[in-house]
Amino acid sequence: MSEAAHVHHPNYVKVWGILIVLLVLSVLGPEIGIKWVTLIAAFGIAVVKAYLVAKNFMHLNVEKRYVVYLFLTALAFMALFFFGVAPDVMQGSGTNWEKPGWDAPAPVAEPGHGEHGTAESGH
Amino acid sequence: MSDSHDHHESHGFMSYAFSTDHKVIGMQYMFTGMAMALIGGFFAYAFRMQLAFPGMDVPLYGIVSSAEYNSLVTNHGTIMIFWVAMPVLIAAFGNFLIPLMIGCDDMVFPRLNRLSYQIFLLSAIVLISSFFVEGGGFGGAWTSYPPLSAKAEYNLTPLGSSLWLLAVALEFVAFLLGGINFITTVMNARAPGMTMDDIPMVIWMIVLASILFMASVGPLIAGAVMLFFDQQLGTAFFDPDRGGDPVLWQHLFWFFGHPEVYVVLLPAMGITADVMCVFARKKLFAYRTVLYTAIGTGVLSFFVWAHHQFISGIDPRMANLFTVTTLLISIPIAEMCFVYIATLYGGSIRLTTPMLWALAFLGEFMIGGVTGIFLGASGSDIYLHDSYFVLAHFHYTFFPIAIIGVFAGITFWYPKMFGKMMNETMGKIHFWGTVIPFNCIFIPLFLLGIGGQHRRIYNYEHFPELAGKSMQDMRVFATVSLCIMLIFQFVFLYNFFASLLKGKEAGKNPWKSNTLEWTTESPPPHGNWKELPNCYRGPYEYSVEGREEDYWPQNIPDDEPAGGAA
Amino acid sequence: MRPIATTRSATGIPTGRLAVWWLIASEIVLFGGLLSAYIMYRLSHDAWTAQAAQTNMWLGATNTFVLLTSSLTAVLAHKAADNNDTDGAFKYLWFTILGALIFVSIKAFEWTTEIQHGYTLTSSTFWSFYYCAAGLHALHVIAGATIMAIVSMDVRKGKEMQRVELCGLYWHFVDLVWIFLFPLLYIAK
Structure with a gap:
């Protein structure tokens, strides 16, 4: 059954290396703190990583x-x-309805002893 | 039954219960589905009696309390869709027919198939057990909208609602496993020579239904997990007071729920196509058109879900869009109905019991489809929403699908399943005794719905404008018709089991049909054929000119002389 | 005896792999539904940004590294299986399982810390989604590791080698889901 399934195996370690570099970029990018850089670093790179995994590891390029x-x-x-x-x-809110808790901050008190402290926003 | 199937295996209960033979599993699905149908039908009887004769001590049930009424209605809907229509139409016919009709000896994953049935059985047991826990079975309607379904202080069924949800989720898992098996089997295990155009329509439809199911159910499984957490762990995914959104559930549910209508419709359409071709002795009119139409319907069915939410406060611009798509989807379905009528035109029609069911399917389903137009248009839906008009509309779709379509299938393939013919006279009595009362039940409900009768009311005496004599008379009429219809089902059950014992021997091909399942013994042995067949042509070559016989089985090579099939 | 049906391949794709593709398609809509809901809520709740900042990005990044690496070993197991190298396939399968165990251990540590800081499933809907999505994914990790452990038993005897590829494909999908969960739950703030 697997005779037909054999595929050409690319250099997987190289692909893995690229993935790790992308991972580092996606972590470091958001540290700059510019919103659009964060978004591109987070989601743009995720798409590229997903593409690489799907193409090389899952062999979708030859499927x-x-x-x-x-x-x-x-x-x-x-x-x-x-x-x-x-x-x-x-x-x-909309036609004849509203969600009372939608825009309010979380009703349960934020724990005060978290590393980054509490944040108040959302109004 | 196990004896006839397991020629090569050891006999006994364990080998039957753990058999991986597709026919055994298909029969298990069918009998489980039939047992659940009896429960669902009994529930309908109990709550219809309460509506017609409020406060009555219902024979065989007792007094129906308001909480029990909710639970009966909810579980009637749930059972009939998830534990009757799905297992019988897709799982039972799919399991039994797919390997036989595509000419192979079993499904490609027999053990996965076994697991799928076991999970399904477990889900049925969980559902039934939910009726007996503290607080009783879930009563928040089969759509289970939060916050009613999410908060125990509203629905008063702290355990019943979660067990219900668990049962539904398990059932989805069972059908995902089964569906993957169906799709892969048809894609990969077809008989040599069977091209895409040679696959019988019922198989195509079951596969398309499995694909639709698979593509739509994921969000609802995620939603079921979220709702379960809301119920049991106190999260607030659907709680508007704590930052959640109840309408999200409605979207998650109907994104699955509307394609689900087509999940059960398509197999019934497929059964009808096959039955009609055999008994009209005519080729299916425009095979490819039917196929592409079905695919188009499937795709379009993903674009219509929000028509269930026109009065949930969705954005009116979205309501416009969904009105258009909803009205559009009636076009392919109407087209399929026309194609079926064209198939009948000029055929030599034999009004056997399966053919009567198939014709009834077409006629009754059209009423269901046409009344859907009123509900798909957002303007008229504002008035009709949650009235008995909606209820009558979807019973006019689901009843033809899950009852009429299933009876067409069972009466047609019964000779292949058990090797015996069913009694035609009793079959016809049962047919008329089902179809006439069915219309007598639901036509009054259309009228009541237009008269403003709301769906979720336990006792209409409390609502003076709905409690008038003429309206109450219609309720009584509908209930009496339901009782008559239920009584006639015993004719079917008697016919079913009596024919097993003393029915006429069916032989290989009693209907003179073309498809591959009729080329083996009835019932087929384990492994289905001594030598697996090849396929040489399409499934609907009836009344071909120049042939002595008016049918041309798929497994006969072209050069073999006419009539060599016998 | 196996049914003949299992040996046929009218599409040209081996049956096992075809089934895994369909399984993955059904998983896409499962995670897709959950994550769509999350994104909708996230985009309309500014307050969640501050809550998302409480997740530990470094542990998340470490887990991404672990999963990417285990994907590498999974595909190396597939390559070994193609070359009929049973020992290699067995070894790489267990490297992948090891990756799953490390992933789950880090997750356990992470969740313990968060719960100790008072961020539980019911703290807010952000945390509900956080535990729900990551938990559903973790269940897939555990399932994948279990499947690979079972498959490795046959592989060691040189049987059913095609299964190495199949559980690998599933594993890559689990990896793919995490690739998107990581920015959604950890990075975006």
Whole structure:
């Protein structure tokens, strides 16, 4: 059964090295503290890492195309879900309703002895 | 039954209970589903009696309290969809038919298949046990909207609601495992020569249904975990007072819940297609059109879910969009119905029991579909929402799917399942005794719904504008019709079991059908065929000109002389 | 005796791998639903930024490193299995399991610390999502490690070598989920 399944094995250690470098970048980027750098470092790099893992480790580059399309379809459904739901869920109030606790800070008291202390925001 | 299937295995209960043979598992799904249908039907009887004769001591049940009423309604819906329609239409027919119709000896993952049934059985046991815990079974409707379902102080079923949720989640796991098995089997294990165009429509539909299920259920499983945490651990995912959002649950639920309608509809459509072709002795009109339409319906079914929430306060602009998509989805379904009618046109129709069921499916489902238009349009839905009009509408869709479609399938494949013919006369009595009362139940409910009757009311005597004599008379009429329909089901049960004992021997191919399952013994032995068949043509080559026989089985090579099938 | 069905491959993709692809597709929507809900809540609650700052990014980064490395060993096990190197496949499978154990241990330490600081499942909806999403992922890690341990028993005897690839694919998917959980729960603040 596995005869047909043999694939050409790329240099996995090299791919791993790139992934680790990306990981370091994604951790260091946000330390600068600029919002857009944080977002790109966090999520842009995550997409690149996911691409590398899927392509090289999961061998999706040599798998039948429709497997990739299958995953993209699943992701597209999730995007559909997000954009269909977000207009409702991301509102604090709407036609004849409101969510009393939506914009308020967390009702349970924030612990005071956390490393970074308590933060008050959200109003 | 185990004796007839397990020729090569040791006999006895354990080998039956742990058999990995797809036919045994399919039958287990079917009998479990039928047992659950009896429970669900009994629940319907109990609460309908309460509605027609408030406060009555219901025979076989007793006095229905308001909490019990909620629980009965909730579990009637849950059982009929998750423990009857799904296991019978997809799991039972899928397990039994897929390997037989694509010409292989078993599913590709027989042990996964066994596990899937065991999880399903466990889920049924968990659900039934939830009726007996403190506070009784869950009573927050099968849609389980929070905060009612999330807070014990509202629903008063602290354990019942969580057990209900657990049972539903387990059932989803069972069908995910089963679905993956179905999809892979059809993709990989088809008989040599069977192309995509040679797969019988019922198999296509079961596979598409499995794919739809798999693509839509994930968010609801995540939602079930979140709701469970809300119930038992005090999180606030769906609690608007503490930073949560109850409408999120409605989205999670209906993002699954609406494709779910098509998950059960498509297999019923597939069964109907196969039955109609055999008894009209005609090729399925526009095979590929049906297939592409079904795929299109499946995709479109992901775009309509928010029509269940028009009055939940969703953004009116979104309501506009979802109205359009909802009305759009009636087009492919109508197209499929037209194609089926075109299949019948000019055929030599034989009105056997399975054919009657198939025709009834088409007629009754159309009523369900047409009334859906009123609910899909956000304007009229504001009035009709949560009324008996909605209830009658979805019973006019689900009843044809889960009852009429299933009876079409069972009466059609019964000879293959058990090697005996069912009694035609009793079959027809049962058919008319089911279909006529069915319409008598739900047409009055349409009228009551338009009259403003709200769905979730335990005793209409408390609502003067709904308690008038004419409305109460319709309720009584519907309830009496339900009782008549339930009584006629015993005709079916008698026919089913009596035919097992003294039915006429069916032989290999009593209906003179083309598909591969009819080329083996009835019932098929373990391994299905002594030598696995090859496939040479499409499944619907009936009345081909130039052939002596009016059918042309898929496994006969082209050069073999006409009529060589026998 | 195995059914003949299991040996057929009309698509050209071996049956086991095809099933794993479908399994992964169903997992995508499972995590997708949960994370979509999280993102919606997160974007509409500014207060969560401060709460997210309480998570320990360095432990999260360490765990990312551990999972990426275990993905490497998983794929090396697959390569060894392709070359019929049973010892190598067995060894790399257990390296991967070791990675899973380290991951879960770090997670246990992290959660213990957080709970001791008073950040529990019910502290706020951010923390509910945090424990829910990371917990669901951790369950997948534990499941993956268990599967690999079972598969390794056959592999040592040189049987069912194709399974090394299959559990590896699942493992890479678990890794992929973490690649997105890490920025969502730890970095973004």
